Amino acid sequence: MEQAFLYQNPELRTSQKILLAVSTGVDSMVLLHLLKKMGSSIGVAHIDHQLREESKAEAAFLEQYCKEHNIPFYLKVWQTPTKKNMEAKARKLRYEFFSTIMEREGYNLLLTAHHGDDQVETLLMRLVRGGSLAGHAGISRVQPFAMGKLIRPLLTFSKEQIYAYANEQHLTYFEDATNRSTDYFRNRIRLNVVPELKKENPQLLEHANQFHQQLIWADQLIQKSLKENLNNVATDGACWSFAQSVLPVETGERYYFLTTLFQQITEAQELVVSQRQLFSLLEQLEKVSSQWRFDLGDAWQFVRRYDTYFIEKKVEITDQEKYSLNENEHCQLSDGSIISVRKNSQYKPSEGFQILLPVTVKFPLIIRHRKAGDRIRLTQDLTKRVNRYFIDKKIPTAERDAAWIVEDASGEILAILSFVNSYLSITTETDRIHYILDYTLNKAN
DSSP states (O other), X not given: OHHHHHHHOGGGSSSOOEEEEOOSSHHHHXXXXXXXXXXXOEEEEEEEOOOSTTHHHHHHHHHHHHHHTTOOEEEEEXXXXXXXXXXHHHHHHHHHHHHXXXXXXXXXXXXXXXXXXXXXXXXXXXXXXXXXXXXXXXXXXXXXXXXXXXXXXXXXXXXXXXXXXXXXXXXXXXXXXXXXXXXXXXXXXXXXXXXXXXXXXXXXXXXXXXXXXXXXXXXXXXXXXXXXXXXXXXXXXXXEEEEGGGSOSSHHHHHHHHHHHHHXXXXXXXXXXXXXXXXXXXXXXXXXXXXXXXXXXXXXXXXXXXXXXXEEEOOOOOTTXXXXXXXXXXXXXXXXXXXXXXXXXXXXXXXXXXXXXXXXXXXXXXXXXXXXXXXXXXXXXXXXXXXXXXXXXXXXXXXXXXXXEEEOTTSOEEEEETTEEOTTSOSSOGGGOOEEEEEEOOTTO
């Protein structure tokens, strides 16, 4: 085993400082023994999760072991373990601790004792739970981590080989009784499924590692083919957008394009899109409608606005957003824009949006968002539904929803800010101007 271990992990034949994550189980104690025999510059990191009565004694044993062998020892005690989502939180705690030690003490490599059986279990669990191609790939032997790399050098070895080596070397290790509990999904796979598969084919672990590598290569090929598409996605960190021409034509290519894009967004915003949502979105993309929204959950949406797609947070517009204005009054709208009404003393054109009104206008003016049935008079003989006006002008849905309607006390719509004024406003006969409504956009919009 020692010769195979050295041959399969050339990264360890270096002078780099190595941090080992050791739990005192047979896997990590074997890994510690192998590295110690190599004479590597190593340190040991251990987490006492305080979930079992034995954990304190195991931590004390490992600390004494490291002291006797002159190995730096780093201990983290989980002071407030939780039962809710415990596995995920414990994993997060571990890797944050490992990262801190690496950066503080100058370790280049982090080693964990995941082995071939762990690989099979992970592949089976992810297959059952569903996910993307990359997500099904299992456990990587080498990957970037903190200031260096995370390496799992025992992935080609079976649990049986590890036990055999530990017994041959007379190593001390501890068995975690919870590993026999069927309360955990991984344990049910480990105890009930994997042994039967090994009976069917003794080469199961080798085939699992080959399949893992094939999935990695396939994902790399996909990423390479989609590189140009992904480079044409624009983002400011809060919104992602791309043109229709960037979206691949074939459904399969679209799937992998969106999967990769959502993975990138997840790293920045923790947006999680399920496979069910992804396949539903692919169906939506086939529709000919030029504008639509697709709910992604957690206040996120995928939006088409004519020839551009957006992944963005929802903007909630409520019916309560209504403002009343009399002459010589002003107010700030919910989007930060300023609106005011004044009498005309001497009319001067403004850089902002203006409505010029006659003395006959009926106060108070109401500032609100559009609603069903709204109509605006565009000429003496033509009135048009506000919604129809937006459609004719190809105004994106989000801009339609955010637009402000100016209505007088009689219910006549005077303007759609800042798109169009009604026929009731004055455009050329400046001597008839009695009131001026000024609308100044928020510069951030």
